[in-house]
Amino acid sequence: MPYTYLDDIAIADAAFEARGRDLPSLFAAAAEATMKLMVDPPGLIENGVERRLSLADEELDMLLFQFLQELIYYKDAEDLLLLASDVEISEKNGQYHLEASAWGERRDPERHKLNVDVKAVTLHRFKVEKIDEGWRATVVLDI
């Protein structure tokens, strides 16, 4: 997946840069980068449970903020480790909309190689930007 962890910003926490040829692939990459901090490799997460995500925001970057925050929410509220697929993003009347399927399974310490807990998405240097090859996001997560 196209994401890179960044070593030298907010050293007590975790930062990454995700890329995608379009917005759905950018969002899916950012979801995996977030989950990989908690379960490594995220490939160990099996596709057993699905949660539908339906989100809206006036700002594109805040839509990504909300989207990543959903995955963190389900990790605590339902003990679910989720990745995203079938992300659809549209814009209507100055509002961005996201529809996505988040799939995964309950946390299983016996099978999942668990790493650190992600507490929150921060807005420190948080950015979604258009680049020549598509889209890029910079995210700092609170650990």
Next chain:
Amino acid sequence: MTLPGELKKISETVWELPTSYKDGMRVPARIFMTRSLLSEIDEGVLDQISNVAILPGIVGSACCMPDGHWGYGFPIGGVAAMDAEKGVISPGGIGFDINCGMRLVRTDLTEEEVRPRLHELVDRLFKRVPSGVGGSGFVKISRDEFRTLVEEGSRWCIRNGYGWQEDLERTEEKGCMAGARASSISDRAVERGFRQIGTLGSGNHYLEIQVARPEFIFDKKTAAALGIDRPNQVVVMFHCGSRGFGHQVATDYLQSFLKVMEKKYGIKMADRELACAPFSSPEGQNYFAAMQCAVNMAFANRQVILHRIREVFSEVFGKDPVELGMHQVYDISHNTAKLETHELKGRSLKLLVHRKGATRAFGPNMPDIPAEYAGLGQPVIIGGSMETGSYLLTGLATGGQTFYSTAHGSGRAMSRRKAKKMFRGRELRDDMERRGIYVRSSSFSGLAEEAGAAYKDVDHVIEAAEQAGISRKVVRFLPIGNIKG
């Protein structure tokens, strides 16, 4: 990094960035570090502490503690006091882990008595105090009961048999901030937190069995008054916060503040992580009430963990926790905002003091210190890295320069990824065991991230704090058993 030319030396441990350093700074920023700590400072810290100095209503100076390092919004180790009438409240000045804090428990046991049972103790504690990603604790309550718990804090725990009455007296705020209102918290926050009471979390959260060696007791009389009164005495120290509940409260209000900050209140901040609202506004007051719920949840979390620790010691040593002398020494937060009265230029001001990765350290005979400790100053518990050592300090009368605040830990010096590349979790565990520290962790890679070498030297941090006159050292504890979250 190269230090900016504007940074002015005020004394051996105080450095100042004047308001001319950055547009919009309302007060100077002061960094409380020795030259040696300052030479290792992250590039983000000076930028962040000078951003803090821009927040409306800030008074005195924006302060960075000796363990200050690069965070989000505020640096970790940031202190800012806002005028309660004209100033703002900012979730980024408190952190997502609201009331992340430290608790210290003494015992009558010595290292010689504990060593033979150390593995059993640590293994049992590891099972009984869940740690790591997500997870749920042993206290099973309904969502409605959780809403009561967040208004009552540790008092709820005592009422339900998880602790002793005296624990409340020895907890900051007596384990409950009175302004907590459950009506200010979202269902999502409840959903994230109501199963997590009694869990440690992960990252730098830990539970440690430590020893007070005679050579590391710096003030015998004060140490004894705090319950550290015999050679090679064993204590238990742990570090955790308000878990998913607090993280969600902070996230909820960060988003709601962003919507009103500029549009409704005309406040512009370059870093959105410094989103804020006037303290006296409905949004500010709601967040303050919700933040106090999270403060109370964290007190309750540490209270039930203390109950578990007493149970485990009692099982292993076949004695009642009272017989084992398992009295709580103190519990103190390092991520909060509190309303306090401070003297500034001869005037007494009501201030909202934000401390993020900074500990309150009131001087002797100041308010809100347990009566039995009043003459000593507020006890301060500092968690070092899992390999090096931790401290018990007390506040000083000269602490007014930082609104009576000091460091909270040793401060990270190396990123988590670098630490993981440099250390192997299993090797680190084996190496620590050879040095007499038995470690259990739910994650080996998580363990590597917390290697001692990833942190600043805690001794330097504590010395700098003492030299600056913001706290004084009483005891240094050495780890012998560790559960890393």
